[in-house]
Amino acid sequence: MIKVGIFFGGPSREREISFAGGRTVYDNLDKSLFQPVPIFVDSYGCLIELDWSYIYKGTIRDFFPPVEYLPETEHQFQVYLESLNHLSDAELKALRASVGKELSWEQLSDRIDFAFLALHGEFGEDGQIQGMLESFDIPYSGSGIRACSIGIDKAFQKKMMEVADFNCPNIIELKRADWLEGNQDSIYEQAKSDIKYPIVIRPAKQGSSIGVSILNNDTDFQDFVDAVDLAFFRQWVHKDQWESMDQQKQIEYLRNMADIRDGLGFPMDVLDETVYHPEELLNTLNKAFKSGKDKVLLEAWSNEQLVILESFIEGKEFSCIVVRKEDGTAAALPPTEIVKGGELFDYRSKYMPGLSRKLTPINLDDHGDIRRIMAECVRLFEYLQFHTYARIDGFINPEGKIFLNDPNTTSGMLPSSFFFHQAAEIGLNPSQFLTFIIRVSLQERIKDSVRKTRAEGLYESLKKQMQNQKNQEASKSKVAVFLGGYSFERHISVESGRNIYEKLASSEKYAPMPVFLMKDGDSHRLFQIPINLLLKDNADDIRDKILKNEHHPVIDEIKASLTQMTETYSGSDTIFNAVEISYEELREKANAVFIALHGRPGEDGEVQARLDEMGLPYNGCSAEASSVTINKYNTLQTLKQHGFSVTDQLLLSKATFNENPTAFIEQVEQNMGYPLIAKPVDDGCSSAVKVSKDQMQRIAVS
Numbered sequence: 041m042i043k044v045g046i047f048f049g050g051p052s053r054e055r056e057i058s059f060a061g062g063r064t065v066y067d068n069l070d071k072s073l074f075q076p077v078p079i080f081v082d083s084y085g086c087l088i089e090l091d092w093s094y095i096y097k098g099t100i101r102d103f104f105p106p107v108e109y110l111p112e113t114e115h116q117f118q119v120y121l122e123s124l125n126h127l128s129d130a131e132l133k134a135l136r137a138s139v140g141k142e143l144s145w146e147q148l149s150d151r152i153d154f155a156f157l158a159l160h161g162e163f164g165e166d167g168q169i170q171g172m173l174e175s176f177d178i179p180y181s182g183s184g185i186r187a188c189s190i191g192i193d194k195a196f197q198k199k200m201m202e203v204a205d206f207n208c209p210n211i212i213e214l215k216r217a218d219w220l221e222g223n224q225d226s227i228y229e230q231a232k233s234d235i236k237y238p239i240v241i242r243p244a245k246q247g248s249s250i251g252v253s254i255l256n257n258d259t260d261f262q263d264f265v266d267a268v269d270l271a272f273f274r275q276w277v278h279k280d281q282w283e284s285m286d287q288q289k290q291i292e293y294l295r296n297m298a299d300i301r302d303g304l305g306f307p308m309d310v311l312d313e314t315v316y317h318p319e320e321l322l323n324t325l326n327k328a329f330k331s332g333k334d335k336v337l338l339e340a341w342s343n344e345q346l347v348i349l350e351s352f353i354e355g356k357e358f359s360c361i362v363v364r365k366e367d368g369t370a371a372a373l374p375p376t377e378i379v380k381g382g383e384l385f386d387y388r389s390k391y392m393p394g395l396s397r398k399l400t401p402i403n404l405d406d407h408g409d410i411r412r413i414m415a416e417c418v419r420l421f422e423y424l425q426f427h428t429y430a431r432i433d434g435f436i437n438p439e440g441k442i443f444l445n446d447p448n449t450t451s452g453m454l455p456s457s458f459f460f461h462q463a464a465e466i467g468l469n470p471s472q473f474l475t476f477i478i479r480v481s482l483q484e485r486i487k488d489s490v491r492k493t494r495a496e497g498l499y500e501s502l503k504k505q506m507q508n509q510k511n512q513e514a515s516k517s518k519v520a521v522f523l524g525g526y527s528f529e530r531h532i533s534v535e536s537g538r539n540i541y542e543k544l545a546s547s548e549k550y551a552p553m554p555v556f557l558m559k560d561g562d563s564h565r566l567f568q569i570p571i572n573l574l575l576k577d578n579a580d581d582i583r584d585k586i587l588k589n590e591h592h593p594v595i596d597e598i599k600a601s602l603t604q605m606t607e608t609y610s611g612s613d614t615i616f617n618a619v620e621i622s623y624e625e626l627r628e629k630a631n632a633v634f635i636a637l638h639g640r641p642g643e644d645g646e647v648q649a650r651l652d653e654m655g656l657p658y659n660g661c662s663a664e665a666s667s668v669t670i671n672k673y674n675t676l677q678t679l680k681q682h683g684f685s686v687t688d689q690l691l692l693s694k695a696t697f698n699e700n701p702t703a704f705i706e707q708v709e710q711n712m713g714y715p716l717i718a719k720p721v722d723d724g725c726s727s728a729v730k731v732s733k734d735q736m737q738r739i740a741v742s
Contacts, residue, residue, distance in 0.1 A: 041073065041074065041075050041505075042073065042074050042075070042153045042154055042478075042498060042501065042502060042505075043074075043075045043077055043151070043152045043153045043154070044069060044074045044075065044076055044077065044152065044153070044154050044155075044156050044478065045077045045078075045079045045148070045151070045152035045154065045155045045156065045178075046062050046065050046066050046069070046076055046077065046078050046079060046156045046158060047062070047079045047081055047155055047156065047157050047158060047159050047164075047169065048061065048062025048063070048065075048078070048079070048080060048081070048158045048159060049062070049080045049081045049082060049100060049159070050081045050085075050159045050160070050161070050162070050163050050164050051081070051082075051083050051084065051085055051162055051163055051342075052159075052160055052161030052162040052163065052164060052342075053161060053246060053248075053250050053300045053301065053305065053342060054160035054161045054164075054246075054247050054248050054250065055083075055100060055160070055161075055300070056099055056100060056300075056301060057160060057248055057452055057454075058158055058159050058160045058164065059080075059099070059100050060454055061158040061160075061452055061453030061454060061457075062078065062080075062095075062158040062453075063095050063096065064158075064453045064454055064455055064457075064470070065156055065158050065453055065474060066078055066095055067542055067543060067546065068470040068471045068474055068542050068545070068546045069156075069471065069474055069546055070471045070472075070474070070475050070509075070546050071546055071547055071548050072505075072509055072512075072547075072548040073475060073502065073505050073506065073509060074475075074478070077089060077151060077152050078090040078092065078095055078140075079143070079148075079152070079155075080094075080104070080139070080140065081159065081163065081164075081169075082104070082121055082136065083120055083121040083122045084121070084122075085163055086136060086142060087142065087143040087144075087145070087148065088136050088139060088140040088141065088142050088143070089140050089141040089142075089143055089151065090139060090140040091139060091140045094139055094140070100120070101118040101119065101120060102118075103139060104121065104139055105119070105120075105121050105124055105135055106135065106138050106139065108138075109124060109127070109131070109135050109138075110124075111124070111126065111317070111319075113317070113319040114319065115291050115294075115318070115319060115322070117294065117295060117298060117317070117318040117319060118295070118298065119298055119306065119317060119318065120298075120300070120305070120306070121135075122306060122307060122316070122341075123298075123306045123307070123316045123317045123318075124316075125307070125316045145172060145176055146176075148176060148178065149176045149177065149178055152178065153178075153179075153494070153498055154178070154179050154180070154181075154478060154481075154482070154498060155169075155173050155178050155179070155180040155181065156180070156181045156474075156477075156478065157169065157170075157180055157181050157182055157450065158450075158453055159450075160247055160248070160450065160452075161192070161245070161246065161247055162245075164450070165188055165191060165192050165247070165448070165449055165450055166188055166189060166192040166245070167184075167185040167186070167188040167189040167192075170183075170184055170185045170188055171185050177493055177494055178494075179481065179482055179485040179493065179494065179495040179498065180481065180485070181428060181477055181478060181481040182427060182428050182429065182449055182450055182477075182481065183426050183427040183428065183430070183449040183450075184427055184484070184488055186425065187424060187425055187426045187427060187449055188449050190424055191424070191426070191430070191447060191448060191449035192245050192449075193244060193245060194242070194244050194245070194348060194446065195211075195213050195244040195346055195348055197424075197447060198211055198348075200423075200424070201420070201423075201444070204423050206416070206419075206420065206444055207441055207442060207443045207444075208443065208445075209240075209350045209351040209352075209353055209443065209445070210234060210235050210236075210350060210351040211235075211348060211349065211350045211351075212230065212231060212234060212235060212348070212349040212350075213244075213346060213347075213348060213349075214227065214268065214346070214347045214348070214349060215345065215346055216272055216343075216344065216345045216346070216347075219268060219272065219347070224265060224268075225261070227268075228261050228264050228265075231264070231349050235349055235350065235351050236351060237255065237256060237257045237259070237352075238254055238255060238256050238257070238351075238352035239254070239255045239259075239264075239349055239350070239351065239352065240252065240253075240254055240255075240348075240349070240350050240351070240352050241253045241254075241255065241267045241268055241270075241271050241347060241348070241349055242271060242347065242348050242350070243271045243272070243273075243344040243346075243347055243348075244344060244345075244346040244347060244348055245344060245346070246344065247448065248301075248452075250301065251270055251271045251273065251344070252271070253267035253270060253271070254352060255267055268347060268349075271344060271347040272343060272344050272347060273304050273305075273339070273340040273342065273343040273344060274304075274337065274338065274339040274340070274343070275304055275337075275338050276335050276336070276337055276338075277325060277335065277336045277338060278334065278335045279329045279333065279334050279335060282325060282329055283329065290322065291322075294318040294321060294322055295318070297318065297321070297338075298318050300342065304338055304339075304340035305340050305341075305342055306318070306321075306340075306341075307340075307341050308321075308338050308339055308340045308341060309338075309339045309341070310324050310336060310337070310338055310339075311324065311328060311336060311337075314341075321338075324336075353435040353437060353443050353445070354435075354437055354438065355435040355436050355437035355438060355443075356377055356402060356403070356404070356435065356436050357377070357378045357380070357433070357434075357435050358375045358376060358377050358378065358402045358413060358433070358434055358435070358436065359375065359376050359378060359431055359432070359433045359434075359458045360372050360373065360374075360375035360376070360413065360414065360417045360431070360432050360433075360434075360458075360462075361373040361429060361430070361431055361432075361451065361458055361459060361462045361463070362417050362418055362421040362426070362429065362430050362431075362432060363428070363429045363476075363480070364426075364427060364428050364429065364480055364483075364484065365480075365602075365605060366479075366480060366483065366604075366605070366608075368487075370418045370421050370422055371418065371598075371601065371602060372413075372414035372415070372417045372418050372598075373462035373463060373465065373466065373598065374400050374401040374410075374414075374462055374465050374592075374594060374595050374598055375400075375401055375402050375410065375413050375414060375417070375462075376398045376399065376400045376401070376402065376458055376461060376462060377398070377399040377400070377401075377402035377403055378397075378398065379397040379398070379399060397577050398456075398458070398461060398577060400461060400462060400465055400572075400595075401465075401592055401594050401595060402436070404436070406440075407593060407594050409436060409440055410594045411594065412440075412442060413434070413436060413442055414598075416434075416442050416444060417432045417434075417444065420432055420444050420447055421447070424447060426447070426449060427481070427484040427488070428477060428480050428481045428484050429451070429459075429477060429480075430447055430448060430449055430450075430451075431447075431448045431450070431451035431458055431459065432444055432446070432447045432448070433445060433446040433447075433448070434446070455470065455538060455539070455542060455575070456575055456577070459473075460473060460575060461575050463476075464570075464571040464572040464574070464575045465572045465595055465598070465599075466595075466598060466599050466602050466605070466606055467570070467571065467572075467599065467606045467610050467614045467616060468571070468605075468606065468609055468610055469541075469542070469545050469571045469610075470542055470545070470546075471542070471545045471546040472545075472609040472610050472611075473609070475506070475609055476605065476608075476609045478502070479499070479502055479503075479506075482495045482498055482499040482502065483499060486499060506608075513551070513611060513612060516549060516550055516551040517549055517550050517551065517631045517632065518550075518551050518552075518553060518629060518630045518631045518632075519544055519550050519551070519552045519553065519630060519631065519632050519633070519634055520552075520553045520554075520555045520568075520626060520629065520630040520632070520633045520634070521537050521540050521541045521544070521552050521553065521554050521555060521633075521634045521636055522537065522555050522557055522566075522633060522634065522635045522636055522637050522642065522647065523536065523537025523538070523541075523554060523555070523556060523557070523574075523579075523636045523637065524537070524556040524557045524558060524579045524582060524583070524637070525557050525558075525564075525579070525637045525638065525639065525640070525641060525642055526557075526558065526559040526564075526640075527638060527639025527640050527642075527723060528639065528720075528723045528728065529638035529639040529723065530579035530580075530638070530639075531578045531579050531580075532638055533579065533636055533637050533638045533639075533642070534578060534579045534582065536636040536638070537554065537574075537636035537637075538554075538574055538575070539636075540552070540634050540636050541554050541574060544634075551611065551613070552634075553568055553613075553629065553630060554568070554569050554571075554573075554574045555567065555568055555569070555621070555626070555633075556569045556573070556579075556582055556583070556586065556618070557637060557641065557642070557647075558583050558586070564641055564646075565620060566620065566621050566622070566623070566626065567586050567618045567619065567620050567621070568615065568618065568619045568620075568621055568629070569582065569586065569618045570614075570615045570616050570617065570618065571614075572616075573585050573586065573618060585618070586618040589617065589618065599616070623650050623651070623653070623654050624654070626654065626656070627654040627655070627656060630656065631656075631657075632656060632657045632658065633651055633656050633657070633658040633659075634658070634659050635647060635648070635658055635659055635660055639670075639722065639723055640670065640722060643666055643669070643670050644666055644667055644670035644722070645662075645663035645664065645665075645666035645667035645670070646663075648660075648661070648662060648663035648666055649663040670722050671721055671722055672719065672721055672722065673689055673691045673721055676689055677689070688712065690707075690708065690711050690712055691721065692704065692707070692708070714732060714733055714734050715731065715732060715733040715734070716731075716732055717729065717730070717731050717732075718730045718732065
């Protein structure tokens with residue numbers, strides 16, 4: 041079995057998205073082919089084989105540095121390792137050992153066979169780690185050294201793209217020294233003259249839209265200065281601004297400052313000193329303003345030397361994954377349109393659920409425009425000599441002009457990322473797509489090497505293992521994963537079901553089948569759904585796609601052109617359309633059911649009763665127990681009858697409220713008093729839960 045080191049974390053500002061992406065790769069790596077080895081890269085570039093339990097922490101700062109190594113401070117700030125400047129080398133080694141096993145580069149080649157790089161930015165996408173891995177003959181995923189060094193540098197990309205006649209916006213390159221030492225007024229006037237509003241200001245070597253601002257027509261000189269400073273990761277704090285905040289708001293301001301996704305991060309230079317910790321900054325600012333200073337400059341150590349000023353492109357924004365096929369040619373997956381809540385597709389819009397939507401393929405009346413986008417993305421992929429895969433972002437304006445503004449040698453790897461989302465359109469689930477990436481990466485390393493490397497043996501070994509896997513496919517236990525439904529919790533159910541599906545799909549023993557449940561009058565219907573529907577944004581998107589059952593000709597063309605890829609990496613039971621099935625048919629297709637439904641049906645015993653009739657085993661409680669626990673009132677009353685201490689309850693109906701709202705509220709106040717909590721009797725996940733602390737906050741219960 042091939043030992044795959046999954047590299048995540050790192051020193052860059054994008055380390056949190058790298059951490060989350062590494063967890064996704066760890067979960068989805070096919071365990072019948074690969075042994076995952078989680079390699080956490082810390083802020084200083086040291087390698088730690090992470091204990092598996094830490095992989096499931098929410099953020100890096102939730103476990104690293106460990107609590108026992110944090111200095112005692114008044115306000116309990118969360119910080120990254122670089123804030124602990126007081127630790128000795130011995131203490132740092134002990135700190136790393138508390139979360140896993142520190143590895144040297146010399147030890148690495150004995151511990152892993154292949155490196156899957158889920159790193160972003162510095163030491164991940166810039167060629168540094170690629171060079172280190174090559175020096176130790178460890179094959180890795182994605183592009184090589186040269187392509188990565190180009191892919192990280194947006195300013196150099198633009199120069200190369202202009203030479204090859206790619207459409208580019210108007211650009212001004214601004215060096216840090218020129219900004220700090222030059223005439224900022226003249227730079228402002230040049231930007232208004234040469235770029236014109238709206239103006240996009242962005243760091244040259246950051247990803248995930250970190251440090252990016254968009255300035256509109258009403259922007260004045262100071263707004264311009266602040267935006268450029270932000271892109272250089274420097275910021276002024278003014279005395280009147282600071283003193284207008286109470287202490288709680290000052291602490292929150294410093295918490296945001298410590299978050300490298302939105303703030304400057306630590307350490308930073310302040311008043312000719314280095315400040316490592318938010319508590320130090322709090323004291324420094326208070327002291328400075330009391331001494332009479334009007335403003336204080338903060339300059340992050342993690343900064344930029346070059347900022348780009350460019351014209352804003354009006355039009356539809358898209359992202360397109362391009363892959364290298366095994367025959368050596370490149371192919372574009374269907375480009376996804378990004379439907380944003382605001383102008384900027386920023387860090388949170390990219391990675392926080394519900395802040396943006398994905399439409400695949402991009403919604404264009406002329407399907408020829410979609411084909412042109414794909415062709416242009418492939419042309420750029422080949423021109424920059426990328427390997428294995430790339431994510432290429434861009435815009436198409438109302439006149440049909442295509443601008444490719446951000447070619448990336450890697451992609452975010454969260455479950456709903458473009459990376460997996462677009463692969464699903466051709467029938468590959470995340471586990472299968474990761475296998476494709478590893479196999480083609482081995483090919484790319486072999487092709488680019490000037491000597492014989494270990495990649496050759498690994499490639500042949502993987503081919504044999506994949507063939508054996510195909511032969512053993514029928515022996516896996518078939519598990520139907522129920523998700524969706526029609527309660528307020530249906531979107532959470534989709535997240536749960538997707539998570540379960542991906543865990544099972546990467547296992548040695550199970551073959552999962554996603555089954556979406558939707559309402560049909562007083563009953564429900566079951567649909568076996570393809571992987572592309574499973575990865576849609578939410579339950580309502582999935583339901584709409586099932587009911588419309590539309591085929592997009594461009595996606596059909598892509599699937600046809602990539603048939604060999606799909607047949608090699610997907611299972612024999614891959615489907616591309618939702619298929620309605622009965623419980624009787626389900627019994628023939630599945631050996632068991634995993635219920636990932638929330639609320640009704642799923643937690644009320646209805647589904648369980650039907651599965652009992654079919655003799656299909658399932659997770660969780662029996663139909664009888666579920667029919668009781670779905671009702672919060674009945675559950676607590678049952679517990680009360682059996683001697684458990686429970687809170688006081690009052691059960692009231694919507695009809696009673698509609699009949700006389702005033703009498704309804706008076707009855708609540710007479711029986712319960714304040715404070716009180718009102719909640720639906722059978723919805724969970726805090727749906728429609730309200731807290732009322734006094735009569736001024738009266739609430740209606742429905």
